[in-house]
Amino acid sequence: MLLAVPNKGRLQEPVLKLLEAVGIRPLASDERALVVPTTWREINLIRARPEDIPFIVESGRVWAGITGHDYVVESGANVREVLELDFGRGKLVVAVPKSSDISSVEQLPPGARVATKFVNIAYSYFGELGKRVRVIRVTGSVEVLPQLGIADAILDVMATGTTLEVHGLVPVATVLETSARLIVNPKYEEHELTKMLVTFVKGYYAAQGKKMIFLNVPADKLEAVLSVLPAMEAPSVTKLAKGDVYEVFSVVPEEGLPDLVIRLKQAGAKDIVVTSIEKLIS
Ligand SMILES: Nc1ncnc2c1ncn2[C@@H]1O[C@H](COP(=O)(O)OP(=O)(O)OP(=O)(O)O)[C@@H](O)[C@H]1O
Numbered sequence: 671m672l673l674a675v676p677n678k679g680r681l682q683e684p685v686l687k688l689l690e691a692v693g694i695r696p697l698a699s700d701e702r703a704l705v706v707p708t709t710w711r712e713i714n715l716i717r718a719r720p721e722d723i724p725f726i727v728e729s730g731r732v733w734a735g736i737t738g739h740d741y742v743v744e745s746g747a748n749v750r751e752v753l754e755l756d757f758g759r760g761k762l763v764v765a766v767p768k769s770s771d772i773s774s775v776e777q778l779p780p781g782a783r784v785a786t787k788f789v790n791i792a793y794s795y796f797g798e799l800g801k802r803v804r805v806i807r808v809t810g811s812v813e814v815l816p817q818l819g820i821a822d823a824i825l826d827v828m829a830t831g832t833t834l835e836v837h838g839l840v841p842v843a844t845v846l847e848t849s850a851r852l853i854v855n856p857k858y859e860e861h862e863l864t865k866m867l868v869t870f871v872k873g874y875y876a877a878q879g880k881k882m883i884f885l886n887v888p889a890d891k892l893e894a895v896l897s898v899l900p901a902m903e904a905p906s907v908t909k910l911a912k913g914d915v916y917e918v919f920s921v922v923p924e925e926g927l928p929d930l931v932i933r934l935k936q937a938g939a940k941d942i943v944v945t946s947i948e949k950l951i952s
């Protein structure tokens with residue numbers, strides 16, 4: 671499988687972290703190499719620009735990729751978004767100078783100049799509103815253009831809002847919510863390797879915020895201990911080889927764990943072991 675991943679920008683690091691967490695580590699190769707083998711022998715990474723990844727996956731030679739939802743929409747590429755990931759989150763907004771007295775997109779004058787790298791999204795957004803604007807295509811640093819007198823408004827990604835603020839801009843409309851996605855070419859969606867990748871990424875996310883807890887419980891305390899112990903289905907209970915003692919284990923939320931441990935001890939649990947879970951695959 672060829673898997674396209676960002677070779678720059680703010681998605682690059684979280685993508686590598688996620689792949690590492692599912693056991694896909696790039697094998698040492700020249701830093702400039704654009705095709706990189708990995709510890710999953712069936713998977714080679716293709717390092718590409720995030721905005722190009724939807725087209726690369728659509729082409730069919732590359733099965734899957736990770737990029738932003740905004741770029742998928744902008745590309746119009748025929749790819750399936752099979753998983754929403756927990757990074758690259760933001761909103762595409764239309765923003766105008768605070769000093770203008772515009773407070774909604776409707777108030778933009780006809781022919782207003784809107785700078786953006788999302789030109790297709792801009793055309794379709796303003797088209798649906800029935801508003802005629804001039805779209806100015808740029809590739810970055812969009813927020814500086816209004817103060818240079820080059821644009822009347824911008825359409826760009828806002829995350830914390832700091833960049834808009836620093837440039838004296840305010841958002842007046844949300845066009846799209848975005849985050850990183852795992853995208854797949856439709857013809858590989860049902861392939862075993864694709865399903866394995868999706869299962870492992872889901873398993874990694876499902877394990878976040880959960881711990882495994884093991885405890886020993888004397889028989890006469892078992893009922894009391896089980897009554898305070900959460901579980902996915904029900905806790906597992908096994909009799910130990912010696913004595914009238916049971917070993918109990920269960921998957922529990924990390925939140926409130928100290929409190930749970932105290933309640934388990936009070937109920938009669940001993941030898942409590944807490945471990946992290948790498949993946950939780952249901
Ligand atoms: N401030 C941000 N916080 C979170 N995600 C963001 C932010 N800005 C952009 N993104 C998302 O990151 C993805 C990659 O963006 P992009 O290709 O512009 O990389 P970049 O980090 O901005 O690099 P560069 O600006 O050098 O091109 C896009 O899907 C975009 O929605």
Ligand SMILES: O=P(O)(O)OC[C@H]1O[C@H](OP(=O)(O)OP(=O)(O)O)[C@H](O)[C@@H]1O
Binds near residue numbers: 809810827828830
């Ligand atoms: O709301 P904020 O938290 O301030 O983040 C939003 C900014 O982050 C991105 O820019 P980036 O730093 O990637 O630079 P770019 O304009 O060159 O893409 C985006 O294009 C905004 O400018």
Ligand SMILES: [Mg+2]
Binds near residue numbers: 679
């Ligand atoms: Mg950027």
